[in-house]
Amino acid sequence: MAAALPVRASVPAAGQAVKQHATWSPYDDNGGTVVAVAGDDYCVVAASTRMSTGYSILTRNKSKILQLNPKCVIASAGMQADQETLHKVLHSRHVTYQFNHRKPMACPAMAQLLSNTLYYKRFFPYYTFNLCAGLDDEGRGAVYTYDAIGSYERVGYGCQGNGKELVQPVLDNQLKAASPLALPPQQWLSSLPLEQAVDLVKGAFVSAGERDIYTGDDVEILIITKDCIKTDRLELKRD
Amino acid sequence: METAQQGGFSFDLCKRNEFFAAKGVQHPGFTKTGTTIAGLIFKDGVVLGADTRSTAGSTVADKNCEKIHFIAPNIYCCGAGTAADTENVTGMVASQLELHRYATGTQSRVVTAMTLLKGHLFKYQGHVSAALVLGGVDFRGPHLFTVYPHGSTDSLPFATMGSGSLNAMAVFEAGFKDDMSREEAMALVARAIRSGVMNDLGSGSNVDLCIITKDGVEYLRNHEYLQTKTYERQFPQKFASGSVPVVRERVYDIRRAVQVVEGEPMEMEVS
Numbered sequence A: 001m002a003a004a005l006p007v008r009a010s011v012p013a014a015g016q017a018v019k020q021h022a023t024w025s026p027y028d029d030n031g032g033t034v035v036a037v038a039g040d041d042y043c044v045v046a047a048s049t050r051m052s053t054g055y056s057i058l059t060r061n062k063s064k065i066l067q068l069n070p071k072c073v074i075a076s077a078g079m080q081a082d083q084e085t086l087h088k089v090l091h092s093r094h095v096t097y098q099f100n101h102r103k104p105m106a107c108p109a110m111a112q113l114l115s116n117t118l119y120y121k122r123f124f125p126y127y128t129f130n131l132c133a134g135l136d137d138e139g140r141g142a143v144y145t146y147d148a149i150g151s152y153e154r155v156g157y158g159c160q161g162n163g164k165e166l167v168q169p170v171l172d173n174q175l176k177a178a179s180p181l182a183l184p185p186q187q188w189l190s191s192l193p194l195e196q197a198v199d200l201v202k203g204a205f206v207s208a209g210e211r212d213i214y215t216g217d218d219v220e221i222l223i224i225t226k227d228c229i230k231t232d233r234l235e236l237k238r239d
Numbered sequence B: 001m002e003t004a005q006q007g008g009f010s011f012d013l014c015k016r017n018e019f020f021a022a023k024g025v026q027h028p029g030f031t032k033t034g035t036t037i038a039g040l041i042f043k044d045g046v047v048l049g050a051d052t053r054s055t056a057g058s059t060v061a062d063k064n065c066e067k068i069h070f071i072a073p074n075i076y077c078c079g080a081g082t083a084a085d086t087e088n089v090t091g092m093v094a095s096q097l098e099l100h101r102y103a104t105g106t107q108s109r110v111v112t113a114m115t116l117l118k119g120h121l122f123k124y125q126g127h128v129s130a131a132l133v134l135g136g137v138d139f140r141g142p143h144l145f146t147v148y149p150h151g152s153t154d155s156l157p158f159a160t161m162g163s164g165s166l167n168a169m170a171v172f173e174a175g176f177k178d179d180m181s182r183e184e185a186m187a188l189v190a191r192a193i194r195s196g197v198m199n200d201l202g203s204g205s206n207v208d209l210c211i212i213t214k215d216g217v218e219y220l221r222n223h224e225y226l227q228t229k230t231y232e233r234q235f236p237q238k239f240a241s242g243s244v245p246v247v248r249e250r251v252y253d254i255r256r257a258v259q260v261v262e263g264e265p266m267e268m269e270v271s
Helices: A080-101 A107-120 A164-176 A194-211 B013-020 B083-104 B110-123 B167-176 B182-198
Strands: A033-038 A042-046 A051-053 A056-061 A065-069 A073-077 A129-136 A139-145 A153-157 A157-163 A219-227 A229-235 B037-041 B045-051 B054-056 B061-064 B070-072 B075-082 B130-138 B141-147 B154-157 B157-161 B208-213 B215-222
Touching: A033 A073, A033 A080, A033 A129, A033 A139, A033 A164, A033 A194, A042 A073, A042 A129, A042 A139, A042 A194, A065 A080, A065 A219, A073 A080, A073 A157, A073 A219, A080 A107, A080 A129, A107 A129, A107 A139, A107 A153, A129 A157, A129 A219, A139 A157, A157 A164, A164 A194, A194 A219, A194 A229, A194 B061, B037 B075, B037 B130, B037 B141, B037 B167, B045 B070, B045 B075, B045 B130, B045 B141, B045 B182, B070 B083, B070 B130, B075 B083, B075 B110, B075 B208, B083 B110, B083 B130, B110 B130, B110 B141, B130 B157, B130 B167, B130 B208, B141 B157, B157 B167, B167 B182, B182 B208, B182 B215
Parallel strands: none
Antiparallel strands: A033 A042, A033 A157, A042 A219, A051 A056, A065 A073, A073 A129, A129 A139, A139 A153, A219 A229, B037 B045, B037 B157, B045 B208, B054 B061, B070 B075, B075 B130, B130 B141, B141 B154, B208 B215
C-alpha cells in the first residue's frame, strides 16, 4: 500500500463551487453472449439476439454478428452503440482493402486489424467484447478472442459477453483445446464433427439462457465452411 | 455510558464496514428477488399473484421460488425485495398473529397484519428491504394493501410491486373492473404477472396464484408453467461407468457399531 500522504483540507473557498465527478457514464451494457468453435474444416459462430439495458429488453432480435466476407465474421457483445460503430469502421476498412488488393481480407489479417482498431481507442475504449472467426488460409477453422482494448489470441474456441462464465467451462470440458501457441505443440482444433459442434453450441446457449437473465430470445448461428456460410437459428426462452 | 439493548439489529459494524469499503474491500451481496407481484380485489375476495424467479445479480439463483407467503389462514402476502427480509418479516408477523389468535380466539384481521408489518419496517428505516402486497379476507370483507420498505402503506383495489410492477400495472390499468368474477380476476392477475415475466428481466419462470375468499384459500402453485427448454442435445455427453478412477476404497461394516432394534409404533396425541 502506498504511504499515507498528508491530505490537504478540501474546503472550497467562499463562493467557489465544489468540483463534482460526472454522475453519468458514456457506457451501457446491452448484454448478450457470443461463442465460436473452430474445427478442422469449419467454424461455428453463434450469438444471442436479445438486446437489453438494466432490467428491460430493448429488442428480442438484434444481430451481433458482422459478416465481412465468406471466410471471416466478427461477433461482438457489450454496448450496442460501440458494436455498431466498430462494425461500421471494420466494414469500411474491409471495403477499402478490397479496392486496394482486389481480394477479400483473410481472417488472420482481419484479426490483426480488429486488434489495432481496438487499441487505437486505448484510453476511451469501445465497450465491446469481440470474437473474430472464420477460416484461415489453409482452410482450417480460426477463432480469435479479444479484450476491450485489443489484446488478442488465436484459440480453438472462444466465448465472450454476459454468459461467458457459464459457457466457457462447458466448452473447456468438452473441447479441451490448448492454445495453438503452447509448446510443445498440441492438438488445438476441435476434432468434433460439424453436427456435434453445432449441437454443443446450441446446448451451451440453452443452458446459459436458463441462468443468465441477459441471454435469451434467439440464437443466431453461422456455420462457416469453404463452400458457404450457412445460417441457423434456435429459439431460447423469452422470459 | 452503556445503554441497554432495546432489541433489533446492531448497527455497531456500520462504521467498520464503511472503513473497509473506503479501503476497497468488497462485501458480499444479497439475493434480491427482482420480482413481479400483484393482487386485486374481486367480487368474493382477493387474488394474489407472483412470478417464481429469484436473482443474484444477473444470474438466476432459483428458477421456481415461492413468493406468496402465509400470514394467517385468511391472509397471504407477496414479497419483493431482499429474499431474506421478505421471508423473515412475513414469518415474524405470521407468528405474532398466531399467538394473537390463541389469546383472543378470533380470526386475524388484514389491517392487524398490515400494522405489524409497517411498524417493523418503519422502525428499520428502509434497511429491511421488503416491498409487499398483502391481501386477505376478514369479517369486514376483502382487503388489499401495498407495504413499502420504509413503512408506508396504501389500501387499493388493485396493486403491483417489484421490478415488474410497471408491466403488471399496465395490464391492471387496461383490464381492471369492479366486482369481477373469480375466473376473470384469476385470468387478469395471471396476465399481469405474465407481462412481468416476459418483459422484465428480473422476473421469470412460472406464475403462482393465491385466491382468498371468505370460504377458504386456493393456493395454485405454478398455475401457469410458461416455457420449457427449447432444445435437447442430440449428442448428449455420456460418462461411461468407470470414467472416474477409484483412488481408494474402504468398506465399513456398520453392523459392528450399530444395533438395530425393531420397536412398537408410538401412540401420538392428535387433537
